[in-house]
Amino acid sequence: MATQTRPLSSQLLEDNEDDDRLCYPDITAPPTEHSGQIGRPNGYLTGESRIERAWAHWKKLGQPKLIVAPMVDNSELPFRMLCRKYGAQAAYTPMLHSRIFTENEKYRSQEFTTCKEDRPLFVQFCANDPDVLLDAARRVEPYCDYVDINLGCPQRIARRGRYGAFLMDNLPLIKSLVEKLADNLNVPVSCKIRMFPDLQDTINYAKMLEDAGCALLAVHGRTRDEKDGKKFRANWNVIKAVRNAVRIPVLANGNIRHMDDVRECLEETGAEGVLSAESLLENPALFSGYRTAEWVLGSEEINKEGKLDQADLLVEYLKFCEKHPVPWRMIRSHVHKMLGEWFRIHPNIRDDLNAQYKLTFEFLYDIVNRLRELGVKMPLFVMGSDDYSLSSHRSVV
Structure with a gap:
């Protein structure tokens, strides 16, 4: 079924600069193929x-x-x-x-x-x-x-x-x-x-x-x-x-x-x-099977060549934020969560983040680049065993 984007509300917000958040009133207007809409309320059942x-x-x-x-x-x-x-x-x-x-x-x-x-x-x-x-x-x-x-x-x-x-x-x-x-x-x-x-x-x-x-x-x-x-x-x-x-x-x-x-x-x-x-x-x-270093200690079956880390994920998250704007307080929280281990090593960069009353994507991408230039990497590891299939899990009525 074709979908189109329209505002949830009929009036656009006009206060984008009154605080440190992005206003985004548009949502996609399904129903889609997943929709729970079935034409009759549940009450008749x-x-x-x-x-x-x-x-x-x-x-x-x-x-x-x-x-x-x-x-x-x-x-x-x-x-x-x-x-x-x-x-x-x-x-x-x-x-x-x-x-x-x-x-x-x-x-x-x-x-x-x-x-x-x-x-x-x-x-x-x-x-x-x-x-x-x-x-x-x-x-x-x-x-x-x-x-x-x-x-x-x-x-x-x-x-x-x-x-x-x-x-x-x-x-x-x-x-x-x-x-x-x-x-x-x-x-x-x-x-x-x-x-x-x-x-x-x-x-x-x-x-x-x-x-x-x-x-x-x-x-x-x-x-x-x-x-x-x-x-x-x-x-x-x-x-x-x-x-x-x-x-x-x-x-x-x-x-x-x-x-x-x-x-x-x-x-x-x-x-x-x-x-x-x-x-x-x-x-x-x-x-996707990735683990932080905290959960790989003592494990033998690990892909040591971790090609993904929290900084990679943060950059991807910021790209999604540019496409789907949300309040800056949410973005700030995720930056702290995903870069938390890095900030413990370089608290001065965390302090720079906390000192920013109004964030920009340029500033956040620069934080990632500064940490990478310092040679810090917090890799995510993939466990070696892939013999477990979720599709084998039972589901009964």
């Missing part, structure tokens, strides 16, 4: 029909297994496109605030951009009002494959705003949010959750979401109090228990640092796919 439709939709998308997790200010369009280039098969947008999204045209134009290549796509919202959430969801459903409800954010801002993981204290409200979307959207509804301290509570929670109309469930294997991913290891056994308890597709989130983790997680949990977040920020080529 019940029981077995909803389960069958959930699986039919997942299979239509190609059953993606390698997925970019939602990251506030970090899973924006250019970064999603970079990860897709290096093996990601689907991606989430950053968490969008449903009320602000419905009220503020500038927020919509800057915080949500997409293009025809950016599929399959989950658009994630935080919310605590079913009607407001539906309003926001209807604005994006032509451009995505799932509208996702953030039920897992554990940060203080989520506590103050009464959304994310802090809705776990109000299960009836969560149920009403899911039902409102499931009964009124054409595109399927997905949810991303954290586990309760008690396993049975988590299983009951997952079943409630399924009964309310959730068509896909992403499970983060930590509680909302376990915020530090390096301190608390995700519990894959809980994800496995949820996968065995529900009949909709389940994705696993937590402990995905390289492709061996992907293989082990899929085998241990039985999940349909995995999400990676923090590890992708340092190594957007993770899903």
